[in-house]
Amino acid sequence: MIIEELVAGQEVTLEVLIGGSSFEFKTEVVGTNASTGVLLKPYVYNGTVVDFSAGSPKSMNFYLHCIDSKTKGRVVWKNVVVTLINFRGVDYYAVDSKNFGHIAASSERREDVRTHVNKPGSASCYEDKRISIDVLDISDSGVSFIGNSNAFTIGDVVEINYADTANESDFSLAVSAKINRAEVCKEGVFYAGKILEKDTKLLAYLCFKGLDDKHNNAK
Numbered sequence: 001m002i003i004e005e006l007v008a009g010q011e012v013t014l015e016v017l018i019g020g021s022s023f024e025f026k027t028e029v030v031g032t033n034a035s036t037g038v039l040l041k042p043y044v045y046n047g048t049v050v051d052f053s054a055g056s057p058k059s060m061n062f063y064l065h066c067i068d069s070k071t072k073g074r075v076v077w078k079n080v081v082v083t084l085i086n087f088r089g090v091d092y093y094a095v096d097s098k099n100f101g102h103i104a105a106s107s108e109r110r111e112d113v114r115t116h117v118n119k120p121g122s123a124s125c126y127e128d129k130r131i132s133i134d135v136l137d138i139s140d141s142g143v144s145f146i147g148n149s150n151a152f153t154i155g156d157v158v159e160i161n162y163a164d165t166a167n168e169s170d171f172s173l174a175v176s177a178k179i180n181r182a183e184v185c186k187e188g189v190f191y192a193g194k195i196l197e198k199d200t201k202l203l204a205y206l207c208f209k210g211l212d213d214k215h216n217n218a219k
Contacts (some may be wrong), residue, residue, distance in 0.1 A: 001068060001075050003097045004032045014040065014082070014095070015063040016052065018210035023140045023203045024065070030092060037096030038064075042084065045204040049091045051084045064095055114139045115209045121145070121162025123191075125152055134187075135162045140206060143177050144192040152179050152191060160193075167208035175202065 006012065006029045015024040031039045042049045052060065064077045077097040085094045114137035123145065124130035129152075133145040143160060152158055160175045177193030184190075195202075 003037050003064070003077055003080075003095070006032060006038050006066065007069075008032075010066065010069070012038075012040065013065040014043070014093070015065060016207060016210075017061040017063070018207060023198075023206045025200075025203055027093075037081075037094060039085075039087075040093040040095055042091050042093050043200075043203070045200050049084065050204070050207075052082055062095070064097070114142070114144075115206055117162070117164065119162045119164050121160060123147060123152070123158045123160045125156050125158045133160070133162075133191075135160065138175070138202075138206070139195075140198045140203060141195055142192065143175060143195060144181075144190070146185065146187050146190055148188040150182075150184075150189050152182060154179050154182055157196065158191075158193065164205070164209075166205055167211045169204075169208060171201065171205045171208075173202065173205060 008029055008031050010029045011026055012029060013024050013026050025043055027040045027043070029038055029040060033039070044050070052062075061078075062080045062082045064080050066075050067073070068075050080095050080097040083094045083096075085092055116137050117135045119135050121133050121135045122130055123133045131147045131149055131151045133147045136144045136146065138144075145160060156179045158177060158179060160177060161173065163170070163172045165171070176196045178196060179191055179193045181192035182189060
């Protein structure tokens with residue numbers, strides 16, 4: 001399958017890999033062109049279209065995923081080129097690849113790369129059950145933290161709150177996760193959970209943390 005075979009209105013997923021982080025967001029094809037590849041609706045954060053090509057490290061990589069409407073299998077294009085263009089006053093991502101998309105096995109799962117956080121925060125299950133925690137790491141699908149009490153059990157849905165700075169921007173995050181691991185450790189109780197809903201703030205935070213990691217590693 002070549003990228004120009006995508007059709008307007010088709011749902012696709014653009015995955016961004018940067019530094020030690022990976023995040024993805026669903027978007028929509030708005031058209032195709034032999035010279036620009038495929039046009040997608042862009043990623044918008046705080047009302048502003050994110051231009052990944054502006055000041056981004058050369059090592060930033062993009063994958064494009066879709067479900068083939070004919071075979072119902074997942075197709076992925078690796079190392080695609082993403083450019084922000086403006087057409088008649090509207091911003092789009094022009095995504096191009098000269099390669100055929102690879103057919104991915106339905107059982108394949110992309111690696112869940114965690115971003116290291118190590119920030120204090122809090123977690124609550126009910127209004128009367130809030131504990132202080134240390135957030136260890138986070139991705140767009142999971143989070144882990146350590147608490148000083150055995151406050152939650154597997155299956156509990158908790159809200160995790162913490163603040164951090166990434167790429168010179170301040171973030172105050174509130175993430176809901178379902179606990180799937182809880183075990184005693186020497187620091188207290190280690191918890192891990194599956195994030196129930198990722199929002200644009202979390203995705204932007206992961207992206208900006210990746211930029212910071214890449215900048216620090218280059219020093």
